[in-house]
Amino acid sequence: xxxxxxxxxxxxxxxxxxxxxxxxxxxxxxxxxxxxxxxxxxxxxxxxxxxxxxxxxxxxxxxxxxxxxxxxxxxxxxxxxxxxxxxxxxxxxxxxxxxxxxxxxxxxxxxxxxxxxxxxxxxxxxxxxxxxxxxxxxxxxxxxxxxxxxxxxxxxxxxxxxxxxxxxxxxxxxxxxxxxxxxxxxxxxxxxxxxxxxxxxxxxxxxxxxxxxxxxxxxxxxxxxxxxxxxxxxxxxxxxxxxxxxxxxxxxxxxxxxxxxxxxxxxxxxxxxxxxxxxxxxxxxxxxxxxxxxxxxxxxxxxxxxxxxxxxxxxxxxxxxxxxxxxxxxxxxxxxxxxxxxxxxxxxxxxxxxxxxxxxxxxxxxxxxxxxxxxxxxxxxxxxxxxxxxxxxxxxxxxxxx
Amino acid sequence: xxxxxxxxxxxxxxxxxxxxxxxxxxxxxxxxxxxxxxxxxxxxxxxxxxxxxxxxxxxxxxxxxxxxxxxxxxxxxxxxxxxxxxxxxxxxxxxxxxxxxxxxxxxxxxxxxxxxxxxxxxxxxxxxxxxxxxxxxxxxxxxxxxxxxxxxxxxxxxxxxxxxxxxxxxxxxxxxxxxxxxxxxxxxxxxxxxxxxxxxxxxxxxxxxxxxxxxxxxxxxxxxxxxxxxxxxxxxxxxxxxxxxxxxxxxxxxxxxxxxxxxxxxxxxxxxxxxxxxxxxxxxxxxxxxxxxxxxxxxxxxxxxxxxxxxxxxxxxxxxxxxxxxxxxxxxxxxxxxxxxxxxxxxxxxxxxxxxxxxxxxxxxxxxxxxxxxxxxxxxxxxxxxxxxxxxxxxxxxxxxx
Numbered sequence: 025x026x027x028x029x030x031x032x033x034x035x036x037x038x039x040x041x042x043x044x045x046x047x048x049x050x051x052x053x054x055x056x057x058x059x060x061x062x063x064x065x066x067x068x069x070x071x072x073x074x075x076x077x078x079x080x081x082x083x084x085x086x087x088x089x090x091x092x093x094x095x096x097x098x099x100x101x102x103x104x105x106x107x108x109x110x111x112x113x114x115x116x117x118x119x120x121x122x123x124x125x126x127x128x129x130x131x132x133x134x135x136x137x138x139x140x141x142x143x144x145x146x147x148x149x150x151x152x153x154x155x156x157x158x159x160x161x162x163x164x165x166x167x168x169x170x171x172x173x174x175x176x177x178x179x180x181x182x183x184x185x186x187x188x189x190x191x192x193x194x195x196x197x198x199x200x201x202x203x204x205x206x207x208x209x210x211x212x213x214x215x216x217x218x219x220x221x222x223x224x225x226x227x228x229x230x231x232x233x234x235x236x237x238x239x240x241x242x243x244x245x246x247x248x249x250x251x252x253x254x255x256x257x258x259x260x261x262x263x264x265x266x267x268x269x270x271x272x273x274x275x276x277x278x279x280x281x282x283x284x285x286x287x288x289x290x291x292x293x294x295x296x297x298x299x300x301x302x303x304x305x306x307x308x309x310x311x312x313x314x315x316x317x318x319x320x321x322x323x324x325x326x327x328x329x330x331x332x333x334x335x336x337x338x339x340x341x342x343x344x345x346x347x348x349x350x351x352x353x354x355x356x357x358x359x360x361x362x363x364x365x366x367x368x369x370x371x372x373x374x375x376x377x378x379x380x381x382x383x384x385x386x387x388x389x390x391x392x393x394x395x396x397x398x399x400x401x402x403x404x405x406x407x408x409x410x411x412x413x414x415x416x417x418x419x420x421x422x423x424x425x426x
Numbered sequence: 427x428x429x430x431x432x433x434x435x436x437x438x439x440x441x442x443x444x445x446x447x448x449x450x451x452x453x454x455x456x457x458x459x460x461x462x463x464x465x466x467x468x469x470x471x472x473x474x475x476x477x478x479x480x481x482x483x484x485x486x487x488x489x490x491x492x493x494x495x496x497x498x499x500x501x502x503x504x505x506x507x508x509x510x511x512x513x514x515x516x517x518x519x520x521x522x523x524x525x526x527x528x529x530x531x532x533x534x535x536x537x538x539x540x541x542x543x544x545x546x547x548x549x550x551x552x553x554x555x556x557x558x559x560x561x562x563x564x565x566x567x568x569x570x571x572x573x574x575x576x577x578x579x580x581x582x583x584x585x586x587x588x589x590x591x592x593x594x595x596x597x598x599x600x601x602x603x604x605x606x607x608x609x610x611x612x613x614x615x616x617x618x619x620x621x622x623x624x625x626x627x628x629x630x631x632x633x634x635x636x637x638x639x640x641x642x643x644x645x646x647x648x649x650x651x652x653x654x655x656x657x658x659x660x661x662x663x664x665x666x667x668x669x670x671x672x673x674x675x676x677x678x679x680x681x682x683x684x685x686x687x688x689x690x691x692x693x694x695x696x697x698x699x700x701x702x703x704x705x706x707x708x709x710x711x712x713x714x715x716x717x718x719x720x721x722x723x724x725x726x727x728x729x730x731x732x733x734x735x736x737x738x739x740x741x742x743x744x745x746x747x748x749x750x751x752x753x754x755x756x757x758x759x760x761x762x763x764x765x766x767x768x769x770x771x772x773x774x775x776x777x778x779x780x781x782x783x784x785x786x787x788x789x790x791x792x793x794x795x796x797x798x799x800x801x802x803x804x805x806x807x808x809x810x811x812x813x814x815x816x817x818x819x820x821x822x823x824x825x826x827x828x
Contacts, residue, residue: 211649244774286686291684295683372649
């Protein structure tokens with residue numbers, strides 16, 4: 025069954041389309057609001073009943089015929105990064121809706137309520153507070169947690185929300201019995217391994233640090249090597265050591281130094297200061313903390329040996345989350361039955377699913393991203409792969425709700 | 427004999443004094459021109475005859491009584507960096523003039539002509555062409571070499587010069603028989619070793635490169651370590667390896683990575699590109715080239731191993747220069763006689779002396795820089811040390827010109 029998902033993605037992409045042919049649909053902006061309203065009208069026409077909650081999450085339901093109070097949820101986020109692609113987030117919403125519509129056509133109303141969510145905010149692109157939509161909906165973030173949080177123009181999250189009529193105050197959602205998020209992989213593992221579907225067994229936890237190395241600024245010609253306290257030298261030793269350790273540890277551990285700044289950053293001056301970010305991820309708590317400890321030990325011992333001072337400031341932390349064993353099994357068996365090449369894999373990126381998983385049995389379905397490109401107008405997934413993802417989701421929703 | 431050198435330095439510092447209490451006296455600016463004219467008037471009053479050559483070098487002479495065509499030259503540069511100190515450059519001019527004045531008072535006119543030079547330009551701070559003054563004076567740079575060279579405002583070196591009446595066309599200076607440049611060390615070797623005078627035996631040669639490492643930009647979460655071509659990782663391995671090799675080589679070799687830029691330089695993105703400068707200096711040609719070759723070999727082998735591409739572009743080269751053995755001996759013996767603690771040392775920084783040395787027997791005298799600080803309003807040398815430097819210079823000029 026063809027869902028014509030691409031046509032629908034292109035239709036919703038008109039809200040937030042930017043100059044670079046990307047989508048810029050930051051939460052609570054006009055583009056975002058227009059997308060939400062367009063989605064609402066489409067789903068109303070398809071027979072869903074619509075609720076928009078106190079933070080702007082859109083919940084479209086097909087009421088269950090026998091146990092309507094038990095909700096089987098799917099969906100993803102409506103917001104985008106600045107100049108993102110047309111698949112990230114909205115594929116999970118549209119794909120979820122198309123799956124439910126096809127189930128209705130084929131089997132009539134479900135026993136449990138089927139619901140698709142368009143979470144208000146996941147990316148943290150406008151306000152420095154990622155996954156606000158799902159966090160608030162599942163009781164993991166309250167209005168007071170975002171007090172004082174503003175966008176680049178100084179507009180507070182609270183004011184932006186209230187302007188659209190969302191009070192931000194609601195009770196946590198109680199009666200969801202399962203959640204499956206359909207999403208693009210945003211990496212190149214599926215493509216490289218020639219798999220059509222990724223069944224996610226866990227989402228990595230993250231530890232992000234800002235490391236500051238303080239040495240001494242000196243003349244590059246008149247300062248003998250033995251006099252130097254070279255922040256670039258110490259930083260390069262630290263970075264090469266930690267990234268080599270990460271190589272040795274291998275999957276699912278990843279470590280990244282994505283940003284580095286030198287001071288004064290002049291070719292003929294020995295740098296007095298180096299500041300760099302360190303991002304460590306792993307699917308297991310102990311392994312994540314073990315690498316974090318090991319990195320800190322290396323940082324301090326190299327700093328000591330190089331006679332520089334060092335500061336390690338944590339600035340973002342999230343814990344690894346496991347997906348639900350039963351839903352993982354259901355998705356895997358469905359791929360096997362359909363002879364779809366699939367891979368049991370972890371997610372190295374953050375998703376709404378990690379917010380929902382601690383309170384609701386949750387799983388994720390990945391489809392391949394061409395060349396692993398995401399957060400870019402060049403983001404691309406074949407329509408064939410998009411349809412496969414919906415096919416697997418449809419069967420799972422059928423098993424869970426009928 | 428007290429020369430009151432500090433009072434004189436402070437007097438000349440009024441031309442170019444800036445907001446940060448530093449001196450900004452870029453060549454051919456109004457501040458620079460005022461300083462040149464003030465110097466001219468002072469030295470005329472002291473009995474010097476003044477010549478200002480075709481690029482604005484000021485040459486103040488006391489004519490020799492028996493061999494006036496043989497010139498014993500001293501001096502340094504009149505220009506400064508942006509917000510430099512009051513010692514760099516002008517100490518060599520004022521110190522040279524005070525030395526000659528004291529010789530005149532004590533011994534009357536010299537046999538050979540004594541001359542102090544205020545070189546127009548050494549720093550390369552306004553135009554990207556260092557040591558223009560001495561280079562032109564000694565026939566190592568002609569007007570055609572600076573064609574098209576402009577300052578940050580687009581004013582050409584040639585136009586800036588012609589506005590002050592300098593044509594830029596002259597024959598190389600022929601009859602200089604010795605040159606001694608008095609300068610602050612701009613490093614902390616003398617201070618650390620408790621020496622009052624540095625007798626410079628050589629000036630380092632330099633090789634400066636821009637190294638570009640090209641890997642692949644990737645998502646920091648979804649890209650397994652084994653998939654990565656991480657430009658930051660390769661760069662950190664290269665930098666730590668080369669700087670460790672430089673440590674092992676030790677004095678007089680120095681190597682510096684002063685500037686590094688990552689792209690895209692975002693904490694959760696594996697860097698696709700790293701660009702950094704590499705500055706290698708040594709007093710001996712073979713050792714300099716040997717380290718340069720070794721560095722290039724390491725860069726290519728690490729790049730190869732890390733599956734990244736690499737480019738090494740040379741952008742500045744200068745050759746090591748030896749000072750004249752006879753003048754080095756004369757200066758050293760003078761320090762010994764006077765029981766001044768001195769050190770035979772090299773200069774890791776560039777100076778006008780390296781331009782003059784290939785054509786004229788040349789030497790340099792260094793005085794300590796507090797904490798090695800230079801090119802800063804915090805640059806400082808005690809008046810005691812400044813006077814010592816002049817004392818040693820005075821005796822050397824006496825021996826060479828009387």
